Amino acid sequence: MNYDFNEIEAKWQRIWREKRTFRAVSGEKRPKYYCLEMFPYPSGSGLHVGHLKNYVPTDAFCRYQSMKGFNVLHPMGWDAFGQPAENEAIRRGRNPREMVPEYAAAYRETLAKTGCSYDWEREINSSLPGYYRWTQWMFLLLLRKGLAYRATAPINWCPACKTGLANEEVKDGRCWRCDTVVEKKPMPQWFFRITAYADRLLADLEKLEWSEGMKEMQRDWIGRSEGAEVDFAVAGGNGAIRVFTTRPDTLFGATFIVLAPEHPLLAALTVPDRRAEVEAYARRAQGESEIDRLNAERAKTGVFTGAYAVNPVNGEKIPVWTADYVLMGYGTGAIMCVPGHDERDFAFARKYGLPVVQVVSRDGSACDLQAAEPAEGVAVNSGRWSGLTTAEFKKAIAAWLEEQGIGRATVNYRLRDWLISRQRYWGAPIPIVHCPACGEVPVPESQLPVLLPDVDNYQPTGTGESPLAAISSFVNTACPKCGGPARRETDTMGGYACSSWYFLRFADPDNAAAFASRRALDYWLPVDQYTGGIEHARSHLLYARFWTKVLFDEGLVGFEEPFLNLRNQGSLLALTPGRRPRPQEQAGAGEDKIVDWIVLRHDERDRVPPEQVVWRWARMSKSKGNVVTPDEMIGRYGADSLRVYEMFVAPFEDNVQWSEEGIQGSHRFVARAWRWLQAAVPRFRRDWRGRIAGERAPAEKEVRRKLHQTVQKVGAQIETFQFNTALAAIMELLNAITAYAPLEREALPAACDDAVLSELAETLVLLLAPFAPHLGEEVWRQLGNEDTVYRAPWPAFDAAAAAAESVNVMVQVNGKIRDKVVVPLDCAEEEVKAAALASPKTAQALAGKQVVKMIFVRNKMLSIVVR
RNA sequence: GCGAAAGUGGUGGAACUGGUAGACACGUCGGACUUAGGAUCCGAUGCCGCAAGGCCUGGGGGUUCGAGUCCCCCCUUUCGCACCA
Numbered sequence: 001m002n003y004d005f006n007e008i009e010a011k012w013q014r015i016w017r018e019k020r021t022f023r024a025v026s027g028e029k030r031p032k033y034y035c036l037e038m039f040p041y042p043s044g045s046g047l048h049v050g051h052l053k054n055y056v057p058t059d060a061f062c063r064y065q066s067m068k069g070f071n072v073l074h075p076m077g078w079d080a081f082g083q084p085a086e087n088e089a090i091r092r093g094r095n096p097r098e099m100v101p102e103y104a105a106a107y108r109e110t111l112a113k114t115g116c117s118y119d120w121e122r123e124i125n126s127s128l129p130g131y132y133r134w135t136q137w138m139f140l141l142l143l144r145k146g147l148a149y150r151a152t153a154p155i156n157w158c159p160a161c162k163t164g165l166a167n168e169e170v171k172d173g174r175c176w177r178c179d180t181v182v183e184k185k186p187m188p189q190w191f192f193r194i195t196a197y198a199d200r201l202l203a204d205l206e207k208l209e210w211s212e213g214m215k216e217m218q219r220d221w222i223g224r225s226e227g228a229e230v231d232f233a234v235a236g237g238n239g240a241i242r243v244f245t246t247r248p249d250t251l252f253g254a255t256f257i258v259l260a261p262e263h264p265l266l267a268a269l270t271v272p273d274r275r276a277e278v279e280a281y282a283r284r285a286q287g288e289s290e291i292d293r294l295n296a297e298r299a300k301t302g303v304f305t306g307a308y309a310v311n312p313v314n315g316e317k318i319p320v321w322t323a324d325y326v327l328m329g330y331g332t333g334a335i336m337c338v339p340g341h342d343e344r345d346f347a348f349a350r351k352y353g354l355p356v357v358q359v360v361s362r363d364g365s366a367c368d369l370q371a372a373e374p375a376e377g378v379a380v381n382s383g384r385w386s387g388l389t390t391a392e393f394k395k396a397i398a399a400w401l402e403e404q405g406i407g408r409a410t411v412n413y414r415l416r417d418w419l420i421s422r423q424r425y426w427g428a429p430i431p432i433v434h435c436p437a438c439g440e441v442p443v444p445e446s447q448l449p450v451l452l453p454d455v456d457n458y459q460p461t462g463t464g465e466s467p468l469a470a471i472s473s474f475v476n477t478a479c480p481k482c483g484g485p486a487r488r489e490t491d492t493m494g495g496y497a498c499s500s501w502y503f504l505r506f507a508d509p510d511n512a513a514a515f516a517s518r519r520a521l522d523y524w525l526p527v528d529q530y531t532g533g534i535e536h537a538r539s540h541l542l543y544a545r546f547w548t549k550v551l552f553d554e555g556l557v558g559f560e561e562p563f564l565n566l567r568n569q570g571s572l573l574a575l576t577p578g579r580r581p582r583p584q585e586q587a588g589a590g591e592d593k594i595v596d597w598i599v600l601r602h603d604e605r606d607r608v609p610p611e612q613v614v615w616r617w618a619r620m621s622k623s624k625g626n627v628v629t630p631d632e633m634i635g636r637y638g639a640d641s642l643r644v645y646e647m648f649v650a651p652f653e654d655n656v657q658w659s660e661e662g663i664q665g666s667h668r669f670v671a672r673a674w675r676w677l678q679a680a681v682p683r684f685r686r687d688w689r690g691r692i693a694g695e696r697a698p699a700e701k702e703v704r705r706k707l708h709q710t711v712q713k714v715g716a717q718i719e720t721f722q723f724n725t726a727l728a729a730i731m732e733l734l735n736a737i738t739a740y741a742p743l744e745r746e747a748l749p750a751a752c753d754d755a756v757l758s759e760l761a762e763t764l765v766l767l768l769a770p771f772a773p774h775l776g777e778e779v780w781r782q783l784g785n786e787d788t789v790y791r792a793p794w795p796a797f798d799a800a801a802a803a804a805e806s807v808n809v810m811v812q813v814n815g816k817i818r819d820k821v822v823v824p825l826d827c828a829e830e831e832v833k834a835a836a837l838a839s840p841k842t843a844q845a846l847a848g849k850q851v852v853k854m855i856f857v858r859n860k861m862l863s864i865v866v867r
Numbered sequence: 868g869c870g871a872a873a874g875u876g877g878u879g880g881a882a883c884u885g886g887u888a889g890a891c892a893c894g895u896c897g898g899a900c901u902u903a904g905g906a907u908c909c910g911a912u913g914c915c916g917c918a919a920g921g922c923c924u925g926g927g928g929g930u931u932c933g934a935g936u937c938c939c940c941c942c943u944u945u946c947g948c949a950c951c952a
Contacts, residue, residue, distance in 0.1 A: 172949090213871045213946080220870070220948055227952080245952060258952090300950080325950040335952045343868095344950050414951060537947075648892075649879065655945090662879070664905085665892055672907095725881065728891035735891090743908090810887055815933050817887065855932050861886045863932045 003674045005638030009774040013112055016777075021788050022117040024073040026507070026520050033070035034524050035062045036503055036563075038532030038540070039077045039124075041084050041495075042103035044092065045622030047110040049630055049646070049658065050572035056646045057569070057723050058531045059116045060770040064718045066117075067769065067794040073524050074117055075506040077124035078104045081132070082495025083161060083177060086426035090459060096426050097454065100127055110630055115639045115773045117790070122509045126498035131505065132428035133449030134515040135497050138547065139420075139431055140442050147193045147550060148420075150440060154262070155419055157185035162460035164189055166419045166494065168221070168539035184286065187464060189421040190430055190491065194546045198222050198413045200560075201545055210566045211653075214537055221538040223414025228398050229332065230407040232257060234269065235308035235317050241265060244331030244412055247338065248401065249393035251313045252382040253359035254336040255349065257320045258302065260328040261285035269320060271306030278303050278322060285324040300325055300348045311336075312406050313383065313397075323348065331412055339372065346372035357381060360390065418543065420493050423466040425458035427492030435479035435486035444480050450488070466490040499540055500547040503527055503562055521557055530563040533571075541566070567721055570655040573617040574626035579608055599624045617657050628658060640772035641667035647723035647771060670772055673734055673764065676741075677779045679748045680761035684783050688758035700756050701805075703740040706733055707763055708802035711795045714767050723771070730767055737764065763795045811836045812863040813845040821862075829856040836862050 016022065037058050040051070062074040080100045089096035104125065111118065124131055142148040156165040158175040164187065169176050194201075202222045205215045227246035234240060241257055259266050261282040270278045281303040302323030309320050325344060326335055339349035339356045349356050358369050361380045376390040385393055401407030421430070429450045431443035443450055453474045458467045468474055468490040479486035501515065507524040508516035541563070548562040578597045597616060600608060602625055620627050633642045645666035650656040685691070696704065710733040717726035737760050741752045748757060762783060769776030769789045780789035804825050809832050811819045819841040823832055833854070836842050842864075849866035856862050 211872090216871055217947055223948090223951070225951075243952080247952080323950095325952095327951070330951045332952095337952085342952075344952080347950095412951080414948095534946080651880085654880090656879075659879085659893080661893060668907095669892085675907095724879095725891080728881070731891055808887070812886085812933065815931090817933095820887070853932065857886060857933095861933080863886085865932050 003638075003671045005640060005670075005774070006635070008778050009113075009115065009634075009639050012774045012777045013115065016117070016788075017112070017120075019788075020121070021790065022072075022074065022119050023121055024071065024075070024119045024524075026523050028071045030069060030071040032073065032524055033062075033065045033529075034073045034506075034527045035065065035529045036073075036075065036506070036527045036531070038530070038536060039079045039499070039502055040107065041079045041082065042100060042107045043084065043622075044088055044099070044103055045627070046103075046106055047630060048572075048620050048622075048627040049633060049642070050574075050620035050627070052114060052630060052642070052646050053572050053656070054531055054533070054569040055111065055116055056114060056643045057652050057721065058529075059114075059773075060643070060647060060723060061529065061718060061721070062117055063770040063773060063790055064715075064794070066790045067766070067792060069793065073122075073506065074119060075122040075124075075509075076108075076111065076116075076118040076120070077122075077502060077506065078107075078126065079495065079499050079502070080104070080125050080127035081427050081492075081498050083163070083422075083424060083426070084495075085127075086424060086458070087161075089426070095454075096458075097127065101125070113634055113639060114630055114643065117773070122506050124502060124505050124509050126502060127426070129449045129451060130510075130512070132452075132498065134505070135428045135493065135501070136431040136443070136448050136450060137445060137515065138501060139428075139493065139497070140445065140448075141554065142192055142550060143432075143442055145550065145554070147196065148190060149193065150188055150190050152186055152188045153191075154184040154186045155189055156182045157187075158182055161424075162462050162464075163423045164419055164421055166496070166539070167416045168418075168496075168542070169494075185464070189419055190432075190489075192418040192420055192546070194418045194542070195413060195415055197546050197549055198224065198415050200549055201415075201542065204545070204549075204561055207561055208566070209564055211568070214534070214541075214566060214568065217537040218542060221415060221542065225412050225414075227410065227412060228394075228401060228407055229410050230312065230336065230401060232309035232312065232318075232336065234320075235310050237307075239265070240406075241269075241309055241320065241334050242332045243334045243336045244410070245336055247341070247394075248397045248407070248409075249379060249382075249385075249388075249390050250338040250341050250359050251311065251336070251397060252379075252385075253338040253340045253357045254311055254318065255339060255355045255357055256318050256337045257309050258323045258326045258335050258337055258348070259305075259320065260326040260333040261322050261324055262328040263322070263333045265334075266305065266322055269305050269307040274304065274306040278305055281322060281324075300344070300351055302348060302352065304352075312401075312404065319354070321352075329416060330414065340369050341372050341375060343372045418496075418546075420497060421491040422494045423464060423490075424460060424492055425452075425455070425467045427494065428452070428497060429468065430489045430491050430493055432489035433477055433479055433486045434489060435482060435484060437484055438479055438481045438486075441479055441481045441486070447480065452492070466492065468492070496539060496543050500543040501551075503530075503544070504551075504557070518556070518558075525557065526559045526561060527563045529565045529567070531567050531569060534568040537568075568653060570650065570653050571619045572658050573655055574620045574624075574628065574658045575615050576618040576624050576626040577605070577608075577613045577615055578618075579604070579612055579614060620658070628660075633663060637663055637667040638670070638774075640775050641670045643773075644670055644727060644771055648727040649724070651724055652721045669731055669734070670775060672738075673768060673772075674775055674779075675746075676734070676738060676743060676748075677761055677765065677775075677782075679743055679746055680741075680757050681779070681782045683748055683752075683754050683757045684761055685754050685758050686784055688755040688762070691755035692759055696756070699740055700753060703736055703760065704756065704801045705804065706736040707760060708798045710767065711763065712797045712802065715794060715797070718770065727771060730764075730771075733764065733767070765789070766792060766795045807859045809836075809859065810861050811839070811842050812861060813842065814866060815863070816845075818842055818845045826858060829858075829862075832856065832862050836864075 037054055062072050066072045085096050085100055089099050156170050158165050158180055160178045160180040161175060170182050174181055202224055205218055225246050227244055228248035229242055229244050231240040231242050302321045305320045307320040308317040311318055337345040339345040340358045341360050356369055359381050360374055360377045362374050362377045379386050379388045379393050398409035429452055431450045433441045435441050453471050461467055475487050477486055477488050504516050508520035511517055544562055549560055551557045552560045577600045581598050618624055645663040648666055649662055710729050713729045714726045741748045765776055765779045776789050806822050806824050808820045809823055810817050819839045821835040823835055851864060852867050853865040
C-alpha cells in the first residue's frame, strides 16, 4: 500500500528504455503526430525545474496523442554549436567537443528521470560532422540560389563576444547574450538574403495557428510599409537624391531633405565651406552607439550641407541637411521632410528655423500650425491635387511620379538580411575557398563536410579574425576549381544556422546521403505541435521559416511552413536575493534603463546583512543562484508529483512563482490516487464492460456521471494545452470517487459494485497516465494488461452516462438572484414557472409587484421583471 | 510614443456561446486518529453582519431582464518594437 515512487519510477524508466516503448517508426499506418520542443543548448549548469515547465506538459501531450492512436514522433537533440557552449568551454578551460557530450548526457539523464517519453534513437547533436555537413550543404544551396552573398557592410559588432551579430541578436542596441553595447564596424561578412522572402514570411503568417502576439511580433520585425520612392534633383548639378516616403501625398509640404550621415552622396553634395563641419558631424555620428542614436528623447541635431534640391511638384529649391535621426539602413537613407505633418520633422524645423507648410487639413481649410497635424485629411496648398483625401492623393501622386519618371509606389521592409558570419571557433565552418585566381569558390558537395579542426586554443582573437585564421593546416588548401593554392573561409556560421533546419533531421537522423529522405520528410513533417520560449519569437522562428521556404522552392520539402501550431511556455520564477545598487553601479546605466535591484553574487550571500537583502521573483538560472533541481524534487516527492505540480500550478503560457508548498499538494493528490487504486485492484474485473449496463443506484449513477463528464473535459483540455484545468477535473473526479467508495483500512466498501469500481479504476488510470506516467503504467499492468498503457485507447466518452438528470434553474427578480429551483433536465418553461412561483423566497420578492416580463433560458435561468 | 496581452479571495488560479463568481489547490482555523507528526482523515474558510440581509472580478460610465465576460473613457502591470521616414 505504501507508495514507493522511487522504486516504481526507476522500474518503468528502465523497462521503457529496454522495450523501446517510445520509438517512432517511420511509415506506420497509424496517422503521424510530430511534437517538438525547441532543442536546448546543454549547459553545464544542468536542467532545473524551470526547464521542465516546457518539457513536462509537452510530454503529457505526446502521451495523450499516442493514446489517441497517433504514431507520435517526440525527439530530442542538442543545439551544441554556438557561443554559449564556446564561452562556457573557455571559462572552464575545457574542449567543447568533449564538454558538450558530457553535458548532453546529464540532460538526457535528468529528462529520463522525469519520465519524458523521447525517442532517444533519434537524438541529434548539431556539432557533429554528420550533422553540420548538412548545415554546410544548406549554405551551398542558398549560395547557388543567390541567397547567400558576401559583402562589406557596417555590421553589428559585439566587442565582448568579439564577433558580428545579426540584427535579430541585437536587443535595445545591446548584445542579447552579454548585454554589451553593440558597435558598428565595416567588415566583409556572409549574409543570407532573407529580405527576398519578406513578403512570403509576412503573408504566410495567416496560415499558422500561433498566438496573435507572436504573429504580431513577426509582423513588426518584418516591418512592411507601403509608400513611394521619389527623386529630388540636385539644384545646379546633375544627379538626384532618392528618398523613401510613406506620405507621397505631402510632397508639397516637403521643405527640406535630410541624408543619413553615412549616405554615399553626402560628401559630394557638401559645399566646400561647410565640409569641415559636415565631416565632423558624420564622424561623430558613426562613432556613436546605436543606443544613443536611437534615443527618441534626445534633442535633434543636424548640419546643413550647403546644397539644395528641387521639389519635383512645385520646383522649389529646398535645403539638404544631414542628421543622425535618419538611418542609412532603412529606406534609401534619405528622407524628404514635411514638418507640417511629421513630429520629428517639425521639431527639427523649429530648432533650425526651417519653413513649415501645411498641406493636410481636417476640413479643407488652412490654419496656423502649432504642431505636426493632422496626419490625415484633405489636401491643401497642393496645386491641382488640393481637395483630395489622403488616400486618393497617394494613389494619384504615385501614378504621376511614374509618368514623370521620377518615382514610383514601392514597398519597404524593416527586415535586414541575415548576417551569418561569426569570427568564432565553435560553429560550422563556412564551406568556401578564397582563390586568388577564381575568387570565392564553393566547396564541392563531395568534399563536405569541411571539418572543424581540433585545436588547443580557440579563444577569439579580437583582431576581427576568426581563430581558424591562425591554423595554417586548415586555412591553406587547393582551389577546388583551378587546383592552385587558396585560403579557406575562416568564419563559422552562427548557431541559428544549425537550428534553422534541425526539425527536418529528426525525421531521418542517420541519413548519410541527404539531410533527410523525402520519404521520411513526407511522412513526418511538418511539425504538428511546437513548443518553446518566447525569446525566439523573431530570430529562430523567422530563420527556420525562411529556410523551409527555400527548401520548398527547391522541391526538397513539400510544405512551406515548418511549425503549424506553436505554443510558448511561461517561465518559472524563484525568489531571489538581491540588493539596492551602489551609486557607482547606477552611473553606467542609461536614463531609460534604471537599475534598482542587483542579484547578490555568490560571495555576497553571507556578507550582505539580512535587512539589506531585497527578495524578488526572477527567472531561475544558475547565475542567479536560485535554481531548484529536478533531482531534489524527484527524490523527495517523485517524478509524477513533480510533473503534476508543473502542470497544475498555472496555465502553460503563464509565468509561475516556484514554491515547494505547491508540490506537496500535488504529491498528496498523486499519493491519494495511488492508495485508492491499490484498494481497487483486488476488486477489478476485466469483464466490467458487460456488467455495467442496466439500471443503477443513484450513487452509482452520480459517480459514473462525474466520470464521463471528466473523460470529456480532460481530453478537450489536453488538446488545448489547459493542463491545469484538466488536472483540476481529475482531482474533482477523485474526490467524487472517494466519496462514493471511501478507503476503509486500505480496502473499498464491500457494498460497492465491482463493475462500477472497475470502470472507475480503469478510467482513472487512463486519465492519469499522461500526467503521472509511472503510476499510470504500474497500475495499468496491475489491472492485468500486458502492453504499455500508451497503446491503450483513450477512454471513450459515454454521453448517456454523463448526462445530467436534473439541473438548477436560477430565479431572478429584477436582475437579482432570489432562489433556485431543481427541475428535470430540459424542463419546459411552464413547469419551471410553476416551481418558481411556488417557492416562498420568490413569492416574497414578488409580493405586491406586477410582473411585466419573464425571460426563460432553458436549464439555466428564469428572469422575472416586475414593477 | 506605437503594438500585444493581462488586472478576480490571504496565495496560485477556475468560470463554455453574457446566465449560481471564486472550481481545483495552497495556506489558515477547528476536529478525529496518534507516543509523535511537516503523515492520514473530517469540517470551516471572499468581505461586512449575531442574524435577516447587503457588498464583491483595477476605477468610472454605458448596453442588457441579467456583465468578470460586450462597448466607451481612465489607471496599473507584463511583453515586444521604438527618431522606420
